[in-house]
Amino acid sequence: MIKAILLDWNGVVIDDEAVQMRAYIDVLSDQGVEFTEEIYYDSLGMDDATFVSAAFERAGKSVANGTIDEIVDAKFELWKNAVAERLPLFDGIKNFLEKMGQEFSLGVVSMAARREIDHVLNAAGLSKHFSTIVSAEDVDRCKPDPECYRTGFRQIDSVRIAAGHLPMTHGECLAIEDSPPGVRAALGADLQALGVANTVSADELRAAGARAVAKDLRDWFPEAIRRVFV
Numbered sequence: 001m002i003k004a005i006l007l008d009w010n011g012v013v014i015d016d017e018a019v020q021m022r023a024y025i026d027v028l029s030d031q032g033v034e035f036t037e038e039i040y041y042d043s044l045g046m047d048d049a050t051f052v053s054a055a056f057e058r059a060g061k062s063v064a065n066g067t068i069d070e071i072v073d074a075k076f077e078l079w080k081n082a083v084a085e086r087l088p089l090f091d092g093i094k095n096f097l098e099k100m101g102q103e104f105s106l107g108v109v110s111m112a113a114r115r116e117i118d119h120v121l122n123a124a125g126l127s128k129h130f131s132t133i134v135s136a137e138d139v140d141r142c143k144p145d146p147e148c149y150r151t152g153f154r155q156i157d158s159v160r161i162a163a164g165h166l167p168m169t170h171g172e173c174l175a176i177e178d179s180p181p182g183v184r185a186a187l188g189a190d191l192q193a194l195g196v197a198n199t200v201s202a203d204e205l206r207a208a209g210a211r212a213v214a215k216d217l218r219d220w221f222p223e224a225i226r227r228v229f230v
Helices: 017-029 037-042 048-058 065-082 093-101 114-124 147-162 180-188 202-208 222-228
Strands: 004-007 105-109 132-134 173-177 192-196 212-214
Touching: 004 147, 017 037, 017 048, 017 065, 048 065, 065 114, 093 105, 093 222, 105 147, 132 147, 147 173, 147 180, 173 180, 180 192, 180 202, 192 202, 202 212
Parallel strands: 004 105, 004 173, 105 132, 173 192, 192 212
Antiparallel strands: none
């Protein structure tokens, strides 16, 4: 029986993949590096620094670590300005977190920078829903490597134990993901995976190993989670 849910961030909670892509295109074009929509979606699961480094490598150019940091900072500012007027949260996500949080322990496992996650949590008042957050700074390897989900599982299990619950098995923890690398990362950590077809097709998520795929998280309730993921 599912006892905890770990959610990816971009493409699951916040509908900002297009904003992220536009920011990357702008900052990389300033460096003379071509970056396309196809490249962006082929690179899902990477943290910012790895994303930028891979873009330069693909273009046959070298880049210093200091320059990568500057580009990542510039991208963050573009992203923050773009979401300043209206946070592009997915419709119904607040209600989804509310109803799931009444039944399950919730956490975030994302390759987004912690400052981006915190910006949205604070602006949207979502912090109360999550007992643990794993961001890019907490791990050494990007999705599809399972390190992030192994870390998230350990953290949320520790929080539950401290609150008086028994330890979980890995099968009692569900990951919600919008990308094939994320699904593979969850499965590699021995978690179950629910895909949400916000970013890629349902077929791609199923091919990656998602046990079920949601067209819209608003359609999912705790009883459905318990029925599908046993």
